[in-house]
Amino acid sequence: MTSWLLLAEAGATAGSPEGGLFDLDATLPLMAVQVVLLTFILNTLFFRPVGRVVEDREGYINTSRAEAKQKLAQAQRLEADLKEQLKEARVASQKLIQEAEQDADKLYRQALAVATAEAIASREQARREIDTQRESALTQLRADADKLGDLIVDRLLAAK
Amino acid sequence: MHLPFAALEVGQQLYWQLGNLRLHGQVFLSSWVVIGALLALVVVGTRSLERDPRGVQNLLEFIWVYIRDLAREQIGEKVYRDWLPFIGTLFLFIFVSNWGGALIPWKLIHLPHGELGAPTADINTTIALALLVSLSYFYAGLSRKGFRYFEYYVEPTPIMLPFKIIEDFTKPLSLSFRLFGNILADELVVGVLAFLVPLIVPLPAMFLGLFTSAIQALIFATLAANYIGEAVHEEHH
Numbered sequence: 001m002t003s004w005l006l007l008a009e010a011g012a013t014a015g016s017p018e019g020g021l022f023d024l025d026a027t028l029p030l031m032a033v034q035v036v037l038l039t040f041i042l043n044t045l046f047f048r049p050v051g052r053v054v055e056d057r058e059g060y061i062n063t064s065r066a067e068a069k070q071k072l073a074q075a076q077r078l079e080a081d082l083k084e085q086l087k088e089a090r091v092a093s094q095k096l097i098q099e100a101e102q103d104a105d106k107l108y109r110q111a112l113a114v115a116t117a118e119a120i121a122s123r124e125q126a127r128r129e130i131d132t133q134r135e136s137a138l139t140q141l142r143a144d145a146d147k148l149g150d151l152i153v154d155r156l157l158a159a160k
Numbered sequence: 161m162h163l164p165f166a167a168l169e170v171g172q173q174l175y176w177q178l179g180n181l182r183l184h185g186q187v188f189l190s191s192w193v194v195i196g197a198l199l200a201l202v203v204v205g206t207r208s209l210e211r212d213p214r215g216v217q218n219l220l221e222f223i224w225v226y227i228r229d230l231a232r233e234q235i236g237e238k239v240y241r242d243w244l245p246f247i248g249t250l251f252l253f254i255f256v257s258n259w260g261g262a263l264i265p266w267k268l269i270h271l272p273h274g275e276l277g278a279p280t281a282d283i284n285t286t287i288a289l290a291l292l293v294s295l296s297y298f299y300a301g302l303s304r305k306g307f308r309y310f311e312y313y314v315e316p317t318p319i320m321l322p323f324k325i326i327e328d329f330t331k332p333l334s335l336s337f338r339l340f341g342n343i344l345a346d347e348l349v350v351g352v353l354a355f356l357v358p359l360i361v362p363l364p365a366m367f368l369g370l371f372t373s374a375i376q377a378l379i380f381a382t383l384a385a386n387y388i389g390e391a392v393h394e395e396h397h
Binding site for chain 1: 173178199203209211220244
């Protein structure tokens with residue numbers, strides 16, 4: 001073990017008859033074949049399956065993200081739509097309330113007018129009835145007074 | 161004398177004879193450990209893949225995304241998918257080799273010749289990887305652009321031709337020697353320090369070694385992806 005750090009030739013002479021650092025032989029082509037074989041084996045066992053998994057996942061993430069974006073856009077569109085509808089519904093309900101109030105007002109006015117008219121009519125009739133009764137009562141009274149006067153006159157004239 | 165773990169051997173190989181081919185046995189042994197660890201991690205992590213990741217799946221997905229980003233940035237959106245496994249395998253193999261070389265107590269296992277260590281500390285491994293990168297970028301360029309690929313050598317001006325041709329040789333050379341040198345140097349520094357002062361003192365060098373190991377794996381993978389990206393790059397006139 002005293003031959004450490006000797007150069008190639010020295011190492012060669014110290015050990016076997018051949019050798020050295022730059023000893024090229026059939027190791028070279030066989031190692032090349034070995035590495036080529038390893039390439040094919042690793043391609044089948046490692047690069048293809050793992051690549052497929054990684055790229056599938058990348059594809060899955062991309063499509064999921066695109067889908068999510070699409071869904072978000074759809075949701076936003078729907079939200080805008082619904083807001084619009086809500087606004088319209090509010091306006092419509094406002095209008096309905098106004099109309100209903102106007103209707104109620106009109107009905108109230110109509111009813112009031114009818115009632116007033118009826119009241120006036122019945123008062124008129126009552127007055128007319130009172131007038132006719134008074135008229136007839138007055139006529140009766142006048143007639144009675146005339147008859148009484150005639151009677152008084154007759155009696156006084158007869159007594160004389 | 162010194163501790164049994166603190167010995168250093170450089171350039172010693174455990175030779176295996178396969179027909180009339182000679183192999184560096186220790187490199188294959190440690191590379192099998194590395195590959196085994198990688199495959200074990202991958203098999204455990206991908207046993208039940210779910211959309212909501214749990215446990216090891218998180219780690220695997222992190223690695224995958226890291227490598228994907230690296231490849232996409234260097235090669236370009238259009239073709240990075242074809243080269244992702246290659247770049248990823250380079251990165252993982254080099255990274256686990258480097259860290260395995262630094263973290264696994266190989267010295268406890270005695271070999272008749274040589275010693276176990278990071279597979280990337282052997283010049284054969286790094287040249288093999290670098291040549292694979294060269295072949296890949298030639299193949300990538302030719303298969304994508306046909307013979308128009310060679311327009312790349314005369315762009316933007318034909319004066320570039322010799323330099324571009326030289327580049328084809330310097331690329332694998334620099335790739336392989338950078339990795340080999342860094343990892344071997346790291347092992348040597350830690351080994352020498354452990355040999356001189358077995359306690360505490362080698363620790364900073366070990367941490368630095370882990371850092372270097374990770375950086376080297378990243379550099380190798382990034383450069384490989386960059387060369388492929390250069391080859392498939394379309395000039396817009």
